[in-house]
Amino acid sequence: MIKKYKHRYGYFNQIKPYIGDSLIKVLIGQRRVGKSYILIQMIDEIKKLFVNSEILYINKEEFEFDFIKNYSDLISYVENKRKTKKKLFLFIDEIQDIIEFEKALRHFQAKGNYDIYCTGSNAKLLSGELATYLAGRYVQIRIFSLSYIEFLQFHEHKDSNESLLKYIKFGGMPHLINLKNDERVYSEYLRNIYDTIVLRDIVSRYKVRNVRFLQDLIYFLADNLGSIVSAKSISDYLKSQNINLLPKTILEYLYYLETVFFVERVKRTDISGRKIFEIGDKFYFEDIGMRNALMPFNQKDINKILENLVYHHLRTKGYGVFVGKLGDKEIDFVAEKNGNKIYIQVAYLIPDEKTHEREYGNLLKIGDNWRKIVVTMDELADGNYKGIEHWNIRKFLTLFSE
Numbered sequence: 252m253i254k255k256y257k258h259r260y261g262y263f264n265q266i267k268p269y270i271g272d273s274l275i276k277v278l279i280g281q282r283r284v285g286k287s288y289i290l291i292q293m294i295d296e297i298k299k300l301f302v303n304s305e306i307l308y309i310n311k312e313e314f315e316f317d318f319i320k321n322y323s324d325l326i327s328y329v330e331n332k333r334k335t336k337k338k339l340f341l342f343i344d345e346i347q348d349i350i351e352f353e354k355a356l357r358h359f360q361a362k363g364n365y366d367i368y369c370t371g372s373n374a375k376l377l378s379g380e381l382a383t384y385l386a387g388r389y390v391q392i393r394i395f396s397l398s399y400i401e402f403l404q405f406h407e408h409k410d411s412n413e414s415l416l417k418y419i420k421f422g423g424m425p426h427l428i429n430l431k432n433d434e435r436v437y438s439e440y441l442r443n444i445y446d447t448i449v450l451r452d453i454v455s456r457y458k459v460r461n462v463r464f465l466q467d468l469i470y471f472l473a474d475n476l477g478s479i480v481s482a483k484s485i486s487d488y489l490k491s492q493n494i495n496l497l498p499k500t501i502l503e504y505l506y507y508l509e510t511v512f513f514v515e516r517v518k519r520t521d522i523s524g525r526k527i528f529e530i531g532d533k534f535y536f537e538d539i540g541m542r543n544a545l546m547p548f549n550q551k552d553i554n555k556i557l558e559n560l561v562y563h564h565l566r567t568k569g570y571g572v573f574v575g576k577l578g579d580k581e582i583d584f585v586a587e588k589n590g591n592k593i594y595i596q597v598a599y600l601i602p603d604e605k606t607h608e609r610e611y612g613n614l615l616k617i618g619d620n621w622r623k624i625v626v627t628m629d630e631l632a633d634g635n636y637k638g639i640e641h642w643n644i645r646k647f648l649t650l651f652s653e
Contacts, residue, residue: 280394397423422540441544
């Protein structure tokens with residue numbers, strides 16, 4: 252197994268403290284965001300740290316492992332492959348394709364001489380009964396598509412408006428660096444990923460019958476990127492198109508999209524009362540390139556696309572993110588990490604007093620002293636206004652971390 256890859260040291264540094272530990276290391280994220288290559292990077296690093304270590308790699312996306320159907324098959328294969336009694340470093344890619352895999356993981360862990368790493372493309376991987384079955388026995392690491400900084404490193408680009416536009420159009424799916432630098436090639440690749448996620452990970456796994464509606468729902472989310480939506484508002488829209496679908500069904504389909512990390516739901520929070528609203532959320536795409544593969548980039552969408560980029564960047568930096576509500580005013584993002592909080596407004600430009608009042612005025616109405624930032628595409632963005640920082644989007648995507 253020799254594959255060339257680009258290092259993603261940020262994720263390696265998250266996993267490194269657990270190397271050699273009995274905890275199961277689980278890497279989760281959307282298909283094709285690079286989980287497999289992070290596993291390969293881990294294998295190479297472990298070979299350096301533990302000379303002559305015993306390593307076994309299983310990739311359920313490769314035909315040679317198709318015979319591993321369930322936990323019993325997995326246990327038999329691994330135990331038959333063991334050459335020594337020393338610790339085995341076990342790597343399993345796309346483990347959700349193995350029926351009741353959790354029983355095998357618990358079996359290996361109980362043996363005490365396994366160091367286990369696995370990946371999955373479904374958020375249900377460690378939820379419900381499975382979380383109970385492996386409670387306290389695993390650590391979960393979320394893998395995202397490339398951040399803008401990683402995108403520059405992977406494509407060997409310098410930070411520039413041209414590089415940002417390419418990132419805006421095609422996003423951060425790592426494999427793009429191996430393709431011909433052609434818009435049609437990029438778009439076709441992204442569309443193929445979309446088809447795999449929809450047909451294999453959603454339609455097949457969840458036995459979805461109304462595939463047409465699922466696709467219409469995805470287009471609706473792409474068109475309403477960053478807008479407050481609810482199952483009722485979607486249902487009302489569909490009725491206007493002479494399509495009748497119950498809000499319950501819409502909620503189920505939204506849930507399916509979330510479980511495969513295609514979109515992320517962002518809840519609203521009342522800034523003054525800390526209340527989380529149950530109805531009306533925003534949805535952002537895991538990768539903006541995937542969104543644009545469905546609905547080609549249009550300059551008129553730039554504001555909501557910038558919101559998606561800021562949201563994605565905050566998530567890659569480990570922030571929990573909410574939409575803020577203060578009376579009848581909205582704060583684009585309330586980002587929280589390690590007990591700290593940051594309020595962020597996103598705008599394309601601030602060309603007039605009305606826009607200035609909306610973006611800065613909303614932040615000025617917040618009564619606490621947490622950090623406040625406005626992010627725009629203004630090339631001259633700098634300094635602050637009444638304590639509110641003004642960042643250019645490129646600066647934010649390259650320098651903002653804490």
